[in-house]
Amino acid sequence: MRVLVTGATGFIGGRLLPALRAAGHDCVVLTRDAARYDGPDGVDVVEGDLLEPGSFDSAVEDCTAAYYLVHSMESPDFEARDRRAARNFARAASAAALSRVVYLGGLGEESEGLSPHLQSRRALEGVLRDGDYDLTVLRAAVVLGAGGASFELLRQFVERLPQFAALPLPAAVRTNCQPIALDDAVASLVGVLDASETRGETYDIGGPEVLTYEQLLRRVARAAGRTLMTMPVPWLPRSTATYCLDRMTGIPTVMIASLIEGLDNTVVVRNECPRDLVPVDRTPVTVAIRRALAE
Numbered sequence: 350m351r352v353l354v355t356g357a358t359g360f361i362g363g364r365l366l367p368a369l370r371a372a373g374h375d376c377v378v379l380t381r382d383a384a385r386y387d388g389p390d391g392v393d394v395v396e397g398d399l400l401e402p403g404s405f406d407s408a409v410e411d412c413t414a415a416y417y418l419v420h421s422m423e424s425p426d427f428e429a430r431d432r433r434a435a436r437n438f439a440r441a442a443s444a445a446a447l448s449r450v451v452y453l454g455g456l457g458e459e460s461e462g463l464s465p466h467l468q469s470r471r472a473l474e475g476v477l478r479d480g481d482y483d484l485t486v487l488r489a490a491v492v493l494g495a496g497g498a499s500f501e502l503l504r505q506f507v508e509r510l511p512q513f514a515a516l517p518l519p520a521a522v523r524t525n526c527q528p529i530a531l532d533d534a535v536a537s538l539v540g541v542l543d544a545s546e547t548r549g550e551t552y553d554i555g556g557p558e559v560l561t562y563e564q565l566l567r568r569v570a571r572a573a574g575r576t577l578m579t580m581p582v583p584w585l586p587r588s589t590a591t592y593c594l595d596r597m598t599g600i601p602t603v604m605i606a607s608l609i610e611g612l613d614n615t616v617v618v619r620n621e622c623p624r625d626l627v628p629v630d631r632t633p634v635t636v637a638i639r640r641a642l643a644e
């Protein structure tokens with residue numbers, strides 16, 4: 350099948366591409382800067398910008414399916430940009446008569462009030478669903494892998510800590526999350542394309558464990574050789590956490606602020622992607638962390 354991968358230069362798209370090639374698909378990549386693309390050989394690379402209609406028509410041409418793995422979280426007006434990009438994509442994909450689109454969004458219960466970042470991810474489902482193709486949505490929490498914004502935030506933070514550290518943390522670190530290993534997220538993305546029963550469906554994907562963000566941070570610290578004592582304190586302002594992470598990591602400030610806001614949202618699997626349709630061995634969280642640190 351000829352498949353377009355948007356976001357192929359990104360964290361998840363970059364790993365998805367070789368997996369799609371290994372599964373026997375012909376791949377086309379869309380990027381705003383073809384000169385920066387250094388993915389696998391044998392892939393057609395198209396330079397275009399989803400914010401500029403007409404600039405990426407040749408990428409969707411002749412494709413049967415596409416992955417939508419784009420976001421502009423580094424930009425302060427990410428909500429408006431993401432909406433425009435998804436709307437332009439849906440129109441072009443419909444005009445090119447694509448049969449299927451797969452979108453990776455975020456977990457979280459709308460009824461609990463999503464953070465702006467998670468709300469924006471969720472809103473894109475509706476925008477993409479307007480196209481004349483079958484949309485499959487997978488929703489994930491933190492994806493554990495080298496280069497992912499959330500994982501890098503944790504990794505860079507703990508690696509700058511001394512060998513032994515005691516830290517006050519915002520109380521929201523007691524919220525539950527269900528991280529997933531990058532390889533498992535990629536296997537799910539590839540798997541839904543091969544399972545036509547998943548057309549038009551929305552599923553949650555996650556690893557084998559639910560844990561709090563505090564536990565996740567401590568696991569990353571332990572795997573990085575640090576001994577960390579943590580104390581969630583209700584009065585600690587989030588702005589303090591954002592400030593510290595901003596000083597200690599190379600992650601853009603706007604991304605840090607979005608991720609800290611998202612700490613309030615429980616992100617656990619409720620409507621699991623059926624394993625008989627998409628069989629994926631779920632990597633234990635600690636194994637996924639060790640692999641990501643080793644990369």
Ligand SMILES: NC(=O)c1ccc[n+]([C@@H]2O[C@H](COP(=O)([O-])OP(=O)(O)OC[C@H]3O[C@@H](n4cnc5c(N)ncnc54)[C@H](OP(=O)(O)O)[C@@H]3O)[C@@H](O)[C@H]2O)c1
Nearest residue numbers: 356357358359360361380381398399400418419420453492
């Ligand atoms: N990372 C996680 O932990 C995580 C967790 C849950 C869900 N997700 C979802 O997974 C998807 C991919 O996330 P990621 O972490 O892999 O993202 P990423 O590494 O930040 O990559 C974003 C991609 O978007 C592309 N892009 C941005 N604006 C564009 C535009 N105007 N036109 C064309 N391409 C554009 C970029 O391509 P160029 O710069 O080459 O143009 C880049 O490849 C997102 O939908 C995200 O919500 C991620």
